[in-house]
Amino acid sequence: METEVGVGGNDEAKLDDMPAVEAGSPPSSPREIADPVVYKLVRVVGDGSMVPATDDEVMEVEDLLEDDKSEIHPVADTGQNVGCASNDEFPSTKTQFDDSEGQCENPEVDTEKSHTQLDTTVELEKLNAGIEETVHLFATNSNDGRIDQPESGGECSNPLDGPIENESLVSAVCTNSKPDFSKLEGEICLDNLSVRELHETFKATFGRETSVKDKQWLKRRIAMGLTNSCDISTTTFVIIDNKVVKKGKEGSAKNVEGKLAEVSVTGAVNENCGGLPIGCNNLIENPEDVSDERLRNPGAEYDCSVGDLQTEQRSAKRVRKPTKRYIEELSEVESSEYSGKLVSSVKNSGDVQSSPVSHVRPVRDTWSDGRPVVTRQDSLGGSDVQVPYVCRVRRSRPRENFMALMELQPSSMGMATKLAKEALGVRDNKIEKKVFKARSTSGWIQKPPVTESEKDKQYQKTKASELEKDAELKHMDSSGYYSDDYTGPVPTAKGGMRRKHHRPWTLSEVVKLVDGVARYGVGRWSEIKRLAFASYSYRTSVDLKDKWRNLLRASFANSPAEKGMLSSRKHVSVPIPAPILLRVRELAEIQAQVPPNLSSSKFGAYDDRNVHETRSGYL
DNA sequence: CTTAGGG
């Protein structure tokens, strides 16, 4: 449990981070500034006690603060705000708007609007849910449940001396960051404002700019910001003294009014000068924020019309790591129906039902670089263990039948194999050896494929016929043909396993290989494998190549001795008949001298028999 | 993925 929480407290020190307070126009109410409520970072330890935040944590927060500041600065630089000195500037604001009016109603806005609105609206739906949550959290945290009782008259308990502070403090604290709060005074009819004006107002409300061009969204946001309420009519936006006045039925609006103010004030001091509860703020910030997070998504929905917003916003705002919640949400969405539009799913989550629990969780699933890590949740013994989910599949190796493997290697293999199997996705019997690559270290090795049941039966038939055919050539046992197949991992003295399985080449195989080479040419291993070795699931092209290499070597080594070697040498498991070696040599020479292209005119030096034999089917 | 080569 290392949840970071903000704890209200009077901490002047933190003010250093808010230059806004001292410089700039004289605070209208020095007292408030002297006694602001500031968030202090602490960490709640398991037992409930709190310890000071670590440097790192503080840094993080400061980062955020800076973030915000940097965001605010541009606002100041625009010089649009003529200072927020006094509270009675509303009129001038009006005029200001009028003056700078003109291009506000550019057509693009409206065309763009439709798209934008779509998305943003959706976002809002969702966000609202979050807001509700947050509000509740706040309510419970401050325990006096004031949020829920608008007219309780318990203002005195407000550490900031009552409701009035709401405005004065805000304007005071934020004086320097220039949001023109005067604009927020008195009656505001958002409906009458142009997009540009809305932007102004937005700025004034939140102390930052927005690039959203959706009037509806702006109005809603502003309304929410000003009233600290998330329950904003979607149609009418008349705000008087921080109260939304719904057209027709005024007071009926269930706004939280100033009650939330105290909460929001705390939040305000901390970060943004807007009168928005901080949690709320984080959740419903610009859609761009959200989109930023959403960006992690491959097929993010903001790809078209809102694209510019993203980029624009991103340049201005540092990208924050998506919270775990987002990751979860996204993955959910992604896995379910995500294919570019997450509208519907978002809509769903828009219901207030979303569990508050989920978003308090620490961000653990993300590496420090913000890159989500693909893991597999294994519930082992109650604790969630995340296993890096490796899934390597053998390229085109022998068919490894895991069942057989497990049978053959009872001991350590059992468990390991099982695990591996699970991790690999059972169905694929071609398991990449690489998984076991660590054989020397891991201590266990893959099993030989030998005992393949069905597949092999099938090919054993073919094999059988071949055997007969081969039987003459070699004096091999036709019965135990496969019995010796298994040359399991050879346990080396060190306990580490050596080599996988050694499958001795049978004479028939060799013949086939030679034949194949004769037919398709040296180096066409894949072809030979495909055509001549179709029935041998093991024996990859590489194997063929290797074998050929060996044959070649042998053939040349033996040639001088000719047939004599047959018995001379050490007992080779499958002594290769001289004729074959001879063929090999011939083939080798042919192939060497005659680049693949030429047809047949260049082989005078070889006896016809061989050549013909060799080339049978070739020409 | 397929080849070639080294190990």
Place this chain on the structure above:
DNA sequence: CCCTAAG
């Protein structure tokens, strides 16, 4: 056989 570097 394994592993890898190269097309």
